[in-house]
Amino acid sequence: MGKTLRYSVIAIGTAIGFLCGFFNIFGVADKSFEDIFYHRPDTVDNKIKIIKIDDKTMNVLGEYADWDRSVYADLMEVLCVSEDVRPAVIGFDILFTADNGDEADKRFAELCAENGNVVTGFSYVFKKELYSDEKGRLVENAMAIDERVMPYPALAEATEQGFVNTLMDEKDGIIRSTFVYLDENGTKNKSLVSAIYEKYMAFLGKEVVYPTDAGAFSFRYSSGVSEYENISLIDVLDGTIPPQAFDNCVVLVGAYAAGMMDAYYVPVDRGQQMYGVEIHANALQAIMEGKTLTAVPNWVNGLITAAVAALLILICEKLSVVKVVLVCIVTIAAKLFAGYLLFGAGYSWDNLSAVLMAAVIGIYFVALHYYRARAAKLSIEKAFSKYVAPQVVKEIAKNGTYELKLGGENRNIACLFVDIRGFTPLSESLEPEQVVDILNSYLELTTSCIFRHGGTLDKFIGDATMAVFNAPFDTDDYVYKAVLAAWDIVQGGNRIEEQFVERYGKHVGFGVGVNCGPAVVGNIGCDFRMDYTAIGDTVNTAARLEANAPRSTVYISDAVYEQVKDRITVEEVGEIPLKGKSKGVFVYSITGINNYETED
Numbered sequence: 001m002g003k004t005l006r007y008s009v010i011a012i013g014t015a016i017g018f019l020c021g022f023f024n025i026f027g028v029a030d031k032s033f034e035d036i037f038y039h040r041p042d043t044v045d046n047k048i049k050i051i052k053i054d055d056k057t058m059n060v061l062g063e064y065a066d067w068d069r070s071v072y073a074d075l076m077e078v079l080c081v082s083e084d085v086r087p088a089v090i091g092f093d094i095l096f097t098a099d100n101g102d103e104a105d106k107r108f109a110e111l112c113a114e115n116g117n118v119v120t121g122f123s124y125v126f127k128k129e130l131y132s133d134e135k136g137r138l139v140e141n142a143m144a145i146d147e148r149v150m151p152y153p154a155l156a157e158a159t160e161q162g163f164v165n166t167l168m169d170e171k172d173g174i175i176r177s178t179f180v181y182l183d184e185n186g187t188k189n190k191s192l193v194s195a196i197y198e199k200y201m202a203f204l205g206k207e208v209v210y211p212t213d214a215g216a217f218s219f220r221y222s223s224g225v226s227e228y229e230n231i232s233l234i235d236v237l238d239g240t241i242p243p244q245a246f247d248n249c250v251v252l253v254g255a256y257a258a259g260m261m262d263a264y265y266v267p268v269d270r271g272q273q274m275y276g277v278e279i280h281a282n283a284l285q286a287i288m289e290g291k292t293l294t295a296v297p298n299w300v301n302g303l304i305t306a307a308v309a310a311l312l313i314l315i316c317e318k319l320s321v322v323k324v325v326l327v328c329i330v331t332i333a334a335k336l337f338a339g340y341l342l343f344g345a346g347y348s349w350d351n352l353s354a355v356l357m358a359a360v361i362g363i364y365f366v367a368l369h370y371y372r373a374r375a376a377k378l379s380i381e382k383a384f385s386k387y388v389a390p391q392v393v394k395e396i397a398k399n400g401t402y403e404l405k406l407g408g409e410n411r412n413i414a415c416l417f418v419d420i421r422g423f424t425p426l427s428e429s430l431e432p433e434q435v436v437d438i439l440n441s442y443l444e445l446t447t448s449c450i451f452r453h454g455g456t457l458d459k460f461i462g463d464a465t466m467a468v469f470n471a472p473f474d475t476d477d478y479v480y481k482a483v484l485a486a487w488d489i490v491q492g493g494n495r496i497e498e499q500f501v502e503r504y505g506k507h508v509g510f511g512v513g514v515n516c517g518p519a520v521v522g523n524i525g526c527d528f529r530m531d532y533t534a535i536g537d538t539v540n541t542a543a544r545l546e547a548n549a550p551r552s553t554v555y556i557s558d559a560v561y562e563q564v565k566d567r568i569t570v571e572e573v574g575e576i577p578l579k580g581k582s583k584g585v586f587v588y589s590i591t592g593i594n595n596y597e598t599e600d
Helices: 003-022 028-037 055-061 070-079 103-115 153-158 192-204 233-237 276-289 298-316 321-344 352-385 390-399 423-428 432-452 478-504 537-548 558-567
Strands: 048-053 089-092 118-132 138-149 160-163 177-179 181-184 187-190 216-219 229-232 250-255 263-265 273-275 292-295 407-420 456-461 464-469 510-526 529-535 553-557 568-576 585-593
Touching: 003 298, 003 352, 028 321, 028 352, 048 055, 048 233, 048 276, 055 233, 070 089, 070 103, 070 233, 070 250, 089 192, 103 118, 103 153, 118 153, 118 192, 138 181, 160 187, 160 192, 177 192, 177 276, 187 192, 192 250, 192 276, 216 276, 216 292, 229 233, 250 276, 263 276, 273 276, 298 321, 298 352, 321 352, 407 423, 407 432, 407 478, 407 529, 407 537, 423 432, 432 456, 432 464, 432 478, 456 529, 464 478, 464 537, 478 510, 478 553, 478 558, 478 585, 510 537, 510 558, 529 537, 537 553, 537 585, 553 558, 558 568, 558 585
Parallel strands: 048 229, 048 250, 089 118, 089 250, 118 160, 510 553
Antiparallel strands: 118 138, 177 216, 181 187, 263 273, 407 464, 407 510, 456 464, 510 529, 553 585, 568 585
């Protein structure tokens, strides 16, 4: 990776990481991840008990809507036996709004006033309201207070109140937060949970300490659905459960039946709804035990995600595919584990943005590795395509086993040499452009014939061409294919000779020599410059055959003839002496190929 590209990738990755973390792009998905993997209920406080208005109770007392306040008055008498046996606090998650003016209402209010340990609920009705901010922009307030629904006057005077409203996530409807107070025209009105908490702390003689100075906070649930001790109201009223079971406890009374429409989705036990009174119990225990969740600032999330992105880019750049995958997996696991530890310590942060960046960076570098491998493969194919036949290139690409390295191997090959007859005087009588035209046409002809029959183009030597067959890979019937390539060159030379006579008034002919036998084949040279070639007596003999071959003639050695004699027609040339060899070579001149037509 070049420096410019490297710095660009780092800069882009870091910027994207910061923006993803800062704007928390996953939002609700991130919260849902925390709910599923981090939010684990632990131990409920056995001092918090729930008296539930359930189906069992209504089967005895009738429908809830038909009750008068004598049911609650009776409950107060059962629970508050004496100064020594009674709950520390009784919190009613019930709206006693209608003033019936009957004896039951009066009796209930008097008992609450007499015991002094009751907190009743009221409800806010909210509306949407537009207002102008400091910069004069219109802003919508979805929680503008429209009215308060209070307990009937006698009960309101006899008890403390707290509003029962809680905070539901607008995007997924899950309750993860609750109120401490709500500012109403400068007055901080306590929530039901806050009012109960303060009353209980007063009973214990302890200082009231809230987890936040804000009006609301997120919290961790201590229980799953129905895990707090919950007792049917009828079992308390008929004495099945003695009042001593509630002594010095916080008792919450509320709806526990589906028909009462007071159930909501919560982070724990996903897919199940929890009754509102149990949500209040969890919020109360969260305040008492400090099980609150503080959101890490967005800019910190952004910096963390940016740092993860930058470090991964720097590290993964030099790693293999396997190591890139492992590093990204470890990073993701470490980030999620850190999130788990932080959640347990009371902090909530952006878990998934850094995970996304790690996954994207991993995919990027894996793709980059494959792109580079593909580019290298194509480069090798392109390089080899200049020397070997297309089918050989495909074999190299498919197997991917060929390595460019110095050294050679002993192989049996067929070697072909071809040369233009009289090229030197020809070049002296023509313009340079005409010479180049003739030479290019000749080289195109020889190369195409060699490649067509699976040969490897070894090199151009001035106006001569050298090719080998059966190297670098094994080739079936390679001697015969070398002969066919030589024959095609001669026949093709006859055709292009007519063009040169017409164009330049010059005759051009080729002499070809083919020999077969053992040779040393491989890369010759040094690490930074090498040539793939064949060396040895077989090669030298092929070169001598070509040098002796007349125009438009293919000379082959007796070794070649013995392998292909049933498929060709020849004329015996006889034994001819070859320069550099003490013994002559018996030579044949090819006159035809049986059942073969030269390709155009």
